Amino acid sequence: MAGKPKLYYFDGRGKMESIRWLLAAAGVEFEEEYLETREQYEKLLQEGSLLFQQVPMVEIDGMKMVQTRAILNYIAGKYNLHGKDLKERALIDMYVEGTTDLMGLITLYPFLSPEDKEKQLANITDRATKRYFPVYEKVLKDRGQDFLVGNQMSWADVHLVEAILMVEEKSSDVLVAFPQLQAFKERMSNIPTIKKFLEPGSQRKPPPDDKYVETVRRVLQMYFSVKLN
Template identity: 55%
Template structure:
């Protein structure tokens, strides 16, 4: 039996959360390590996330996501589908990055950034996916099965809903498909809680000593 992938990252969401979600959607059990080995040759580029999987130590979030998605049939059936999935993922990750960085802003800037995220989601990103779903006629963004694009979109929607509960009010197709994605991906207990002061302080102590 193959060893479980081992995830090296602080005990919180950050850039590893997308990896956790994709592994959960693939039904893969994981182990985690929050003790980092920045000395020696343990981390290529001295960076996390790092995932030990199939005898490799992978870094760079997009590389990790692509490998897992390809391995577990979440990356389309041909080059055209993979390219569409990759395009949708890249766009969604741009929005998700704002959520990842939000806890590290000064308190007086956090509420302004919530407004900024809401505007970008409603004006720039969600209309794209609403149109894709409406025109595609399927429950998923690409093809007729769950893909990496759906998983990352679900993760981002749910994280935004924690801050803006009615964020999908003007997007009926996304509302319907959010439930489809949730049922199919079933991240359940794999989902880390929202970042708190302890997580923020831990990240600062590790990366900004």
């Protein structure tokens, strides 16, 4: 029997959090090794474990996988979360890419200066309510189904509920104008595997704090300031 997937990343969200979400939604138990020192990171480099010298890295099914999208694609395909045919997979990929764009704004947020954080917060809310959430609201309304694609939960649904909760942490009333998304969030949050992941004590990570930011900077030697364009 294959062992549990092992995740190599920091003790925080970042690009690994969507991988945690997808594994958890699929009901897959996983282990984690947190990068806390530069030496740990350099050891992975010297071993050749990081193909492009980047994390996240996931050991799964005898592979050392890097590149977040590739890892998520593999997990989605392995656990029947990537649609039943090519057309469904194309729709799922489109929705995932849109959600990823929105989540990228939030992932960048903790690394910004206080001044840029204020601008980014307004940007997150604006993009969510004017560009991304209206799309998913219409898809759910037009389909009249519980899920974005097909008749069962897919990677797109998991990614969207993760994004909704992330945006709500920044703006608690962001779903006021989106009744379909409110109902969707409620349904998804009560799927047993996801409900378990949302409970205290799970492997879900809290919003990034200063300690997380400093650890990432120290391990990756990122001592420059991230600036908004």
